[in-house]
Amino acid sequence: MNLISGSTPWPFTLPEAPAYPVLEEELSCECLIIGGGMGGAAAAYRLSRAGVDTVLIDKRKVAEGSTHANTGLLQVMSDKSLTACMNTFGRQQGLLFYRLCRQAVDDILALPDDLDIDPHIYPRPSLYYASSKDDVGALKSEYDTLIQSGFPFEWWEEKEMAAHFSFAKPAAIYGSNDAEANTYRMVHSMIAKAAERGARIYERTEALHCDYGSEDVICYTRHGKIRAKRVIFALGYETQEWKKDRGAELINTYAIVTPPLKIQLKWHERALIWETARPYLYFRLTPDNRIVAGGRDEPLTDPERRESRVISQCSELMNEVVKLFPETAGIRPEYQWGAVFGTTHDGLPLIGSHPRFPRCFFVEGYGGNGTVYSMIAARLLEDELAGRSTQGLELFSLTRTAKPSP
Numbered sequence: 001m002n003l004i005s006g007s008t009p010w011p012f013t014l015p016e017a018p019a020y021p022v023l024e025e026e027l028s029c030e031c032l033i034i035g036g037g038m039g040g041a042a043a044a045y046r047l048s049r050a051g052v053d054t055v056l057i058d059k060r061k062v063a064e065g066s067t068h069a070n071t072g073l074l075q076v077m078s079d080k081s082l083t084a085c086m087n088t089f090g091r092q093q094g095l096l097f098y099r100l101c102r103q104a105v106d107d108i109l110a111l112p113d114d115l116d117i118d119p120h121i122y123p124r125p126s127l128y129y130a131s132s133k134d135d136v137g138a139l140k141s142e143y144d145t146l147i148q149s150g151f152p153f154e155w156w157e158e159k160e161m162a163a164h165f166s167f168a169k170p171a172a173i174y175g176s177n178d179a180e181a182n183t184y185r186m187v188h189s190m191i192a193k194a195a196e197r198g199a200r201i202y203e204r205t206e207a208l209h210c211d212y213g214s215e216d217v218i219c220y221t222r223h224g225k226i227r228a229k230r231v232i233f234a235l236g237y238e239t240q241e242w243k244k245d246r247g248a249e250l251i252n253t254y255a256i257v258t259p260p261l262k263i264q265l266k267w268h269e270r271a272l273i274w275e276t277a278r279p280y281l282y283f284r285l286t287p288d289n290r291i292v293a294g295g296r297d298e299p300l301t302d303p304e305r306r307e308s309r310v311i312s313q314c315s316e317l318m319n320e321v322v323k324l325f326p327e328t329a330g331i332r333p334e335y336q337w338g339a340v341f342g343t344t345h346d347g348l349p350l351i352g353s354h355p356r357f358p359r360c361f362f363v364e365g366y367g368g369n370g371t372v373y374s375m376i377a378a379r380l381l382e383d384e385l386a387g388r389s390t391q392g393l394e395l396f397s398l399t400r401t402a403k404p405s406p
Helices: 038-049 082-089 091-113 133-148 158-164 183-196 236-242 303-324 370-385
Strands: 004-006 026-034 054-057 122-129 153-157 171-180 200-202 209-212 217-220 225-233 248-257 272-275 282-285 291-299 335-344 350-354 357-364
Touching (some): 026 217, 054 225, 091 171, 091 183, 153 158, 158 171, 183 200, 209 357, 217 357, 291 303
Parallel strands (some): 026 054, 026 225, 225 357
Antiparallel strands (some): 004 335, 122 171, 217 225
């Protein structure tokens, strides 16, 4: 699958990225991970730390799939509000989802102390603003739900925003417990640490097909074979080429990155910024003072059509930046791209087993919080493989049906 059109800056931030060999032999292991993006990296990191004999393969080089398009906003709040989650899945399950997101962001913030390649992970607050006056009521209801559930947020009126930013919207929720990351460096760093702990990593090694037995799974590659007790498929959006998920949908999304800005922006605490409109726009400010902006989601097209849309869609994204920060007028993006993006019909990722694939698990971190979902999956699957009871896999089941709250 052609995942990205245009150019992204992240590979230039790690010009001497670790490299790994092609598999040219027969191996056996406790757990095989297929996919070297965020889902695979997080799983390899946690399983190797737990002492699980792990092999990871990727048909490309590590971090060369959708990781290139990842814009690095890591948040507790999801595309699907806590209120909506409670209405869809019940109060207890909706709250569990948000608590798992909270735990995952905390896990991410703890990574730099354990990794040798700096993942450029930094704590950041978030501003979630009402796109119009019509959205204020629902936003206030969400704020009340978050506060009653123990999540620390502030309610901001228009005047508070005007005092801290170059723009003012009708209202906003402000929280201080999120993060940003250079996810390209983050993936490489986690996989390098897994390799240091004994995980065997192979690039340019495609899983051609698997045989599923009662005791193990045999994965065949072009020049090798892997016999594994368990398999984790972490194929990202390309999972849909391996199996179709009726609850998943692929779309196009777009993003830009400006050059490092020499002007002083009125941007409080370098907060992550997003909005209530759907599809939504989002913005962040990198440590070297570049603005990252994304959104303009639209139905999936062929790569050639997406390529032709990059210029116009990314021009509109820059216009949106100028609307919020008029001091950026005249600045042009240095990088701009369009990419495949996955969502689910009920707003939650897909994590867990599937009846057609014995002894296997899938990590499908679909949605705008995919990095956080990958960390949730890594923790849950580590517990599952260790035989520990887990809370969450039922919520993210690949065969789930949403049950409205009574």
